[in-house]
Amino acid sequence: MRDGAVLEYDYSIAKLFLYATMAFGFIGMLIGVVLAFQLAFPDLNYIAGEYSIFGRLRPLHTNGVIYGFTLGGIWAGWYYIGQRVLKITYHQHPFLKLVGYLHFWIYIVVLILGVISLFAGLTQSKEYAELIWPLDILVVIIWVLWGVSMFGSMGVRREKTIYISLWYFIATFTGIAVLYIFNNLSIPTHLVSGVGSIWHSISMFAGSNDAMIQWWWGHNAVAFVFTSGVIATLYYFLPKESGQPLFSYKLTLFSFWSLMFVYIWAGGHHVIYSTVPDWVQTLGSVFSVVLILPSWGTAINMLLTMRGQWHQLKESPLIKFLVLASTFYMLATLEGPIQAIKSVNALAHFTDWIIGHVHDGTLGWVGFTIIAGCYHMVPRMYKREIYSRKIMDIQFWIMTIGIVLYFSSMWISGITQGMMWRDVDQYGNLTYQFIDTVRVLFPYYVIRGIGGLMYFIGFVLFIYNVVMTITAAKELEREPNYATPMAA
Incomplete structure (x- = not known):
């Protein structure tokens, strides 16, 4: 060439x-x-x-x-x-x-x-x-192959500068590699003792140590898949789709390094009020609160990238997905640290409020970013315009309403659970039996189901729109520089 x-x-x-x-x-x-x-x-x-x-x-x-x-x-x-x-x-x-x-x-x-x-x-x-030990080995092979692809590509690059998205991809690769291997260190019992199923294994860690390693991994599966991997895609697709330069590259560096340092120690908030050492619980709680800074740094950087271009929200449903994804990221990364405060966690832990927090992040932040990224890529990979802008708009509003129904019902349900579980009479006896909370929460579970169903319907519309774009949409003469072309 x-x-x-x-x-x-x-x-x-x-x-x-x-x-x-x-x-x-x-x-x-x-x-x-x-x-x-x-x-x-x-x-x-x-x-x-x-x-x-x-x-x-x-x-x-x-x-x-x-x-x-x-x-x-x-x-x-x-x-x-x-x-x-x-x-x-x-x-x-x-x-x-x-x-x-x-x-x-x-x-x-x-x-x-x-x-x-x-x-x-x-x-x-x-x-x-949850995957059994033979599959864990295959997961490691998959991860190594991605590393070869990623670092091999960087080794032959023509562009000297490593764009910030690639920093987050590297963080995802490195973080998950360490965390996944340590949490899945286990002994296949049949191979050692000749007893039991060949698929069965036991962790190399026991008791509280196993709980600490598990939630060192468990929360950082969120940190380095749902967060750093998704941020990597958002940092490319929002500026590219909007035609706007990033608001602040310095803010990206602050957010990246502080997120990497702080997030990896936040998993202890999953084991507050358990048998793990108190310092682990406190560390997890404090670092979770500090996480507000890098998380909001990223989200604010994304939103300020749109400064002077807010009219694109009305013109492009794809921009709506990306901007609302950033907004849900701000919401989820404020709510999570609040729940990690020990006094709040005493009420929130084991309740549906936690479920609400998880899903306003996964459905809004993660889901919307990936959907928007796919909508951006498909016309450029297949050289066709988006089949229907109207379907995108309908999908956006159905999914958004579904998310709101989902997390708001779980907020109410969770706080109700926490209050009922803690309520005592004048003699110090629990006022309610567990079944009482189950009866009270029924309508909120129905609302949650309806919200989830709406989100799923929106996802089916997304699949239909993508398939029709690939097979039946108008062909493009050249790749669009910025805004993705869409049929009415």
């Missing part, structure tokens, strides 16, 4: 991850809707015998959304963004292309085996780390 010639990017791997994002997003969210209504109508637990009970389905929902939808979207973003900001193309680097294909297909195999094993009831019984 001559110097100065236009690069022809290779989107083949990014397209594969796009398909995985839509497929596992659909599966994970559908199961999530079923789970939501099971809590309101317990008989739904038995629609398929043991395979439909809440405890069997929940790991499928969380793993499908985290590792299927979210990671799929992040990796689609990497294979799209990486070439463009590094000024390379996989057409010229067949080894990196091969690594990318291996990365995708082993990832798909693990997802399928994960679905089968979890449906079969095979699990390590650790939050966000």
